[in-house]
Amino acid sequence: MVIAALGSAAPSNATAIFPYPLKPCPAAIRLGDDLSLYCFPGRMETQEFITQSPEETIALGRTLAAMLTPPKLVVLRGDLGAGKTTLVKGIAEAFQAASEDDVTSPTFTLIHEYRGPEAILYHIDLYRVDTPRQLETLGVDDLVAENSMLLIEWGEKFPRFERECDVEIALELVGENKRRVRISSG
Numbered sequence: 001m002v003i004a005a006l007g008s009a010a011p012s013n014a015t016a017i018f019p020y021p022l023k024p025c026p027a028a029i030r031l032g033d034d035l036s037l038y039c040f041p042g043r044m045e046t047q048e049f050i051t052q053s054p055e056e057t058i059a060l061g062r063t064l065a066a067m068l069t070p071p072k073l074v075v076l077r078g079d080l081g082a083g084k085t086t087l088v089k090g091i092a093e094a095f096q097a098a099s100e101d102d103v104t105s106p107t108f109t110l111i112h113e114y115r116g117p118e119a120i121l122y123h124i125d126l127y128r129v130d131t132p133r134q135l136e137t138l139g140v141d142d143l144v145a146e147n148s149m150l151l152i153e154w155g156e157k158f159p160r161f162e163r164e165c166d167v168e169i170a171l172e173l174v175g176e177n178k179r180r181v182r183i184s185s186g
Contacts, residue, residue: 049181050174057083057171057179058100061090064169064183070119070147073164075155078171080127083179084153087171088123091151097121106153110138119147126154 051057068074068091076084089100097116106112106125114121122143129135135158143150155161162168172180 046182046184049183051083051179051181053177054083054086057086057181058090058093060181061087061092062094063090065091065094067183067185068149068167070149071144072166073144073150073161074152074167074169075161075165076151076153076169076171077156078153079173082171082173083181084169084171085123087169087181088121088151091149092116092121092123095119095121095149111143119149120145121149121151124150124152124155126152126157129154129157132158 049060051060064087076087078084085103085105089103092098092103092114093100095114095116095118097114097119098121103114103123104112106123107127110125110129112123114123124138124140126135129138140150140152152161152165155165167183167185170182170184172182174180
């Protein structure tokens with residue numbers, strides 16, 4: 001597992017918390033000059049990040065977009081208010097599909113479509129969808145294409161999405177604005 005902490009510097013107690021040597025992450029997953037990203041050695045199938053604010057969660061979404069080459073099915077896990085839509089704001093912005101202000105929760109519309117030059121993002125919220133029949137009426141299968149990315153909130157409610165997903169992103173609220181974001185793939 002790779003664990004990363006966001007902030008201006010590595011936490012002073014990082015070696016006490018994580019008994020591994022601290023090293024900077026590769027440039028490919030750095031978040032920018034104002035946010036430092038530190039990694040701990042381990043398997044690359046799972047990465048964990050800590051964000052300290054909604055702005056850092058959006059910045060992480062922008063960074064993660066590089067790992068999300070279409071076509072992809074991404075399951076977004078997390079309780080209400082965990083930051084799933086906030087993360088999607090950064091992903092959509094990185095794909096030039098929408099500005100962060102234009103990305104909103106699809107809780108009541110169920111699907112939002114954001115078109116960019118390289119990809120079409122479908123932000124899907126299954127919180128209010130309870131049965132396979134209700135899911136079928138959404139036509140999710142019709143959205144799959146070579147240039148599409150399905151970002152599905154509450155996808156864990158339906159076993160097929162757990163089997164079919166390329167990436168799972170789990171968000172957990174661990175403080176007023178602090179989030180733990182775990183990305184699993186492969």
